[in-house]
Amino acid sequence: xxxxxxxxxxxxxxxxxxxxxxxxxxxxxxxxxxxxxxxxxxxxxxxxxxxxxxxxxxxxxxxxxxxxxxxxxxxxxxxxxxxxxxxxxxxxxxxxxxxxxxxxxxxxxxxxxxxxxxxxxxxxxxxxxxxxxxxxxxxxxxxxxxxxxxxxxxxxxxxxxxxxxxxxxxxxxxxxxxxxxxxxxxxxxxxxxxxxxxxxxxxxxxxxxxxxxxxxxxxxxxxxxxxxxxxxxxxxxxxxxxxxxxxxxxxxxxxxxxxxxxxxxxxxxxxxxxxxxxxxxxxxxxxxxxxxxxxxxxxxxxxxxxxxxxxxxxxxxxxxxxxxxxxxxxxxxxxxxxxxxxxxxxxxxxxxxxxxxxxxxxxxxxxxxxxxxxxxxxxxxxxxxxxxxxxxxxxxxxxxxxxxxxxxxxxxxxxxxxxxxxxxxxxxxxxxxxxxxxxxxxxxxxxxxxxxxxxxxxxxxxxxxxxx
Amino acid sequence: xxxxxxxxxxxxxxxxxxxxxxxxxxxxxxxxxxxxxxxxxxxxxxxxxxxxxxxxxxxxxxxxxxxxxxxxxxxxxxxxxxxxxxxxxxxxxxxxxxxxxxxxxxxxxxxxxxxxxxxxxxxxxxxxxxxxxxxxxxxxxxxxxxxxxxxxxxxxxxxxxxxxxxxx
Numbered sequence: 287x288x289x290x291x292x293x294x295x296x297x298x299x300x301x302x303x304x305x306x307x308x309x310x311x312x313x314x315x316x317x318x319x320x321x322x323x324x325x326x327x328x329x330x331x332x333x334x335x336x337x338x339x340x341x342x343x344x345x346x347x348x349x350x351x352x353x354x355x356x357x358x359x360x361x362x363x364x365x366x367x368x369x370x371x372x373x374x375x376x377x378x379x380x381x382x383x384x385x386x387x388x389x390x391x392x393x394x395x396x397x398x399x400x401x402x403x404x405x406x407x408x409x410x411x412x413x414x415x416x417x418x419x420x421x422x423x424x425x426x427x428x429x430x431x432x433x434x435x436x437x438x439x440x441x442x443x444x445x446x447x448x449x450x451x452x453x454x455x456x457x458x459x460x461x462x463x464x465x466x467x468x469x470x471x472x473x474x475x476x477x478x479x480x481x482x483x484x485x486x487x488x489x490x491x492x493x494x495x496x497x498x499x500x501x502x503x504x505x506x507x508x509x510x511x512x513x514x515x516x517x518x519x520x521x522x523x524x525x526x527x528x529x530x531x532x533x534x535x536x537x538x539x540x541x542x543x544x545x546x547x548x549x550x551x552x553x554x555x556x557x558x559x560x561x562x563x564x565x566x567x568x569x570x571x572x573x574x575x576x577x578x579x580x581x582x583x584x585x586x587x588x589x590x591x592x593x594x595x596x597x598x599x600x601x602x603x604x605x606x607x608x609x610x611x612x613x614x615x616x617x618x619x620x621x622x623x624x625x626x627x628x629x630x631x632x633x634x635x636x637x638x639x640x641x642x643x644x645x646x647x648x649x650x651x652x653x654x655x656x657x658x659x660x661x662x663x664x665x666x667x668x669x670x671x672x673x674x675x676x677x678x679x680x681x682x683x684x685x686x687x688x689x690x691x692x693x694x695x696x697x698x699x700x701x702x703x704x705x706x707x708x709x710x711x712x713x714x715x716x717x718x719x720x721x722x723x724x725x726x727x728x729x730x731x732x733x734x735x736x737x738x739x740x741x742x743x744x745x746x747x748x749x750x751x752x753x754x
Numbered sequence: 755x756x757x758x759x760x761x762x763x764x765x766x767x768x769x770x771x772x773x774x775x776x777x778x779x780x781x782x783x784x785x786x787x788x789x790x791x792x793x794x795x796x797x798x799x800x801x802x803x804x805x806x807x808x809x810x811x812x813x814x815x816x817x818x819x820x821x822x823x824x825x826x827x828x829x830x831x832x833x834x835x836x837x838x839x840x841x842x843x844x845x846x847x848x849x850x851x852x853x854x855x856x857x858x859x860x861x862x863x864x865x866x867x868x869x870x871x872x873x874x875x876x877x878x879x880x881x882x883x884x885x886x887x888x889x890x891x892x893x894x895x896x897x898x899x900x901x902x903x904x905x906x907x908x909x910x911x912x913x914x915x916x917x918x919x920x921x922x
């Protein structure tokens with residue numbers, strides 16, 4: 287129907303949009319009702335010069351020009367632009383008569399927000415990826431970006447000494463825990479009390495090193511010796527000495543990793559920056575995140591304090607609850623820790639035993655020391671400093687504590703030193719958890735060998751996340 | 755700050771209420787199926803929602819929406835040209851109420867003639883005469899010079915006339 291209207295538009299259109307029509311027909315004023323006068327409108331090429339106010343007019347004026355170019359059309363009826371407008375309106379008048387969909391705006395908002403969120407995530411991920419790539423390019427091979435990526439993407443998992451045969455709930459792993467049973471941390475800011483700040487922050491270390499102009503120290507460039515020196519008031523104090531074998535640079539703060547056989551270190555051990563008010567007797571190293579450039583033979587130190595947490599009073603009843611080996615991890619995470627710790631039972635009696643190792647490049651562990659804690663622990667750590675710049679803490683009184691283990695061995699997961707349970711005066715009955723273990727012997731290196739109940743009991747007893 | 759957001763949100767709501775239909779019709783003139791039209795208009799509003807902090811005037815908002823509708827329609831046609839030519843998009847279920855209107859549109863000779871035009875010509879004509887934009891506005895929206903808009907417009911009208919005449 288609109289066909290006629292469009293083609294024979296002028297007669298009808300004269301009613302609706304007479305103004306436009308008459309203007310366009312200004313080329314031939316008399317022709318309002320007469321459409322078929324192609325010849326008349328052809329002469330409108332000249333009439334088009336009466337440029338009136340509306341730009342629409344000019345198009346209309348152009349039409350005859352074009353037509354003039356094409357003689358063929360000269361006899362066609364004129365198409366009035368005023369009617370074209372009306373005809374277009376009429377053609378689509380039936381569309382959308384119901385008005386905008388009621389839920390449309392809500393849907394639009396929701397999608398826009400979802401898209402913005404997605405864009406933010408993508409941009410953030412791309413930015414981090416770019417940074418990581420740039421850093422890895424700048425620092426050569428000394429920096430492994432894989433933990434950064436896994437941390438960012440939230441995949442978790444890819445920890446260092448993965449000896450766990452049990453099913454790690456990788457889906458629920460939060461970036462805080464690098465893997466089952468590990469705390470690979472340390473970039474806690476002052477006063478922050480929480481498990482493992484993710485490896486994404488660890489990535490900052492190499493970028494700080496770039497400014498030094500010297501390659502970062504790798505594990506092979508250093509001879510590191512970690513030792514526990516003394517125990518004061520139940521707190522074990524130790525330090526790590528590292529000597530460079532070639533010129534390289536190292537950035538603080540040191541990155542520590544804590545493992546234990548029960549694989550719940552991530553939820554039970556907290557690593558914090560040493561501050562004067564934390565009560566430890568570590569020296570006050572003013573820097574945090576310094577960069578040291580070492581030449582061959584030079585070295586650096588840092589100190590740490592291992593403060594076992596006091597067990598809850600009712601921990602003696604932890605035995606029966608640990609009978610479900612699979613759910614031990616869930617029970618062990620009390621303080622908001624990630625539930626990455628599944629009940630991979632390690633039927634060892636060394637449930638209170640932790641291996642603390644120093645990661646030189648934030649990825650490769652070196653020379654673990656073994657420490658004891660029945661119910662979790664807090665680690666305080668200083669920044670790195672030049673060798674011997676600060677004294678080691680000395681026991682005040684006659685504390686009968688011979689310095690226990692000092693190992694500089696390779697980072698094997700077993701590392702079973704003689705159980706120093708007697709030397710580490712844990713305040714709680716540290717033998718409570720092991721006593722329920724089925725394997726009475728000491729088999730620290732066999733995590734999944736005997737899925738006994740004892741470890742789950744240890745989970746619940748040691749899993750009470752570190753108190754303040 | 756909060757009031758700004760409120761204002762722009764209200765502006766968006768108002769624009770949606772007032773101009774959704776006209777934008778849908780604009781898309782219907784540029785495209786050839788109603789399902790795509792609704793998608794295009796909705797997408798345009800989603801994009802405007804994302805940019806609403808930058809666009810705070812109703813006129814500019816509408817211009818932005820129109821331009822987005824034109825661009826998206828163009829992309830849709832191009833995409834269809836590339837791959838979906840073989841499979842025309844089915845009508846969405848929800849648009850059953852619009853099916854009558856759409857069928858009428860399909861039979862409309864003017865619409866058919868319009869679809870036979872070159873894309874640029876069609877865009878210029880629709881924006882110029884349906885949306886009643888000035889040549890300068892059309893030029894801005896399409897990224898053309900005013901002279902090009904004039905040329906496309908005149909040739910478009912000419913071609914439209916020829917097509918309508920042929921259909922008779």
